[in-house]
Amino acid sequence: MKIVFIGLTVSSSWGNGHATTYRGLLRELSALGHEIYFLEHDKPWYSSNRDFSSPEDFHLIFYESVYKLRQNFESLIRKTDMVIVGSYVPEGVSVCRWVLNIAEGVKAFYDIDTPVTLHKLDNDDDEYLSKDLVPLFDIYLSFSGGEVLQLLESTYGARKAKALYCSFDPGIYYPMDVEKKWLLGYLGTYSDDRQPTVDSLLAEASKKISDQKFVVAGPGYPEGMAWPANVERIDHLPPELHRKFYNEQIFTLNVTRQAMIRLGYSPSVRLFEAAACGVPIISDYWKGLTDLFEKDKEIFIARNNDEMMDILKYTTQEQRIQLGNAARQKVLLAHTAAHRARELVAYYEELASLEQY
Incomplete structure (x- = not known):
């Protein structure tokens, strides 16, 4: 399966929790045999604070503007099996409309900031998502679970809301025998x-x-x-x-x-x-x-x-x-990144089984 992410950042963890969440998820999806792309708007506050580059597990591609994104990646977006737009993507409403208009595969919104997003929607703040777009995605992947999923479907009109919590890499995070400071x-x-x-x-x-x-x-x-x-x-x-x-x-x-x-x-x-x-x-x-x-x-x-x-x-x-x-x-x-990768693939397969794609 080919999956394309358009996200805030994977290259820099400076001032955000998105990068490490994406890194683990993308690596584990690749380990499952999927072809993964991550498209990141090249912003100076991240480019000057990068702590991750040249990944071996997926394709990391920077774009200079939404115009360049549309110009250079229309074929990739149109033909991929699953396109996932993340929260806080610069000019996110424009990006979402473009993806929803041209993508032929599963179209997902991945909200790593669900409580903030819903607060923004309630206050007509369309920084990266607008109310009218929520029902147009095939699936809304939410940082928040529990009762929030029912709220997304009943109040905001999401077709299908599923939890996709953040995660960690057990190869990176583990106990160490060090002195307590x-x-x-x-x-x-x-x-x-x-x-x-x-x-x-x-x-x-x-x-x-x-x-x-x-x-x-x-x-x-x-x-x-x-x-x-x-x-x-x-x-x-x-x-x-x-x-x-x-x-x-x-x-x-x-x-x-x-x-x-x-x-x-x-x-x-x-x-x-x-x-x-x-x-x-x-x-x-x-x-x-x-x-x-x-x-x-x-x-x-x-x-x-x-x-x-x-x-x-x-x-x-x-x-x-x-x-x-x-x-x-x-x-x-x-709650490992491998768990999240398998959950995401299961969500895709559930949608694909409906023979929409």
């Missing part, structure tokens, strides 16, 4: 709606446990933002350093965007990667989290600073190890 760490790009939780659960905890070290890694934080003296700041951390970063933490923090909390059922790629490293995760709460991980056995949940302090102070080493191991086993059984 930080009691608690957080990896994430700055966002206004996440920062109050980071402040409450990490910064405030660092003030109360001043003899331990903490860390916050990720780009986009306002210049001059004040942190307690025992909180280390790391700017952009490339993917090849994520595994060691997680393994050097006694606990790691997961914080969720407000749009994803409101909708629920929206695990981040960082959640799966940290679990794969066997580091115990402390997460804020959102609907659907305990469907993925069992509370206090596979994940800790802290709704406020008091609950965070109880976890940090009273969890024994044995409990930490047991919980980290249990979370790792959970994601190995259900």
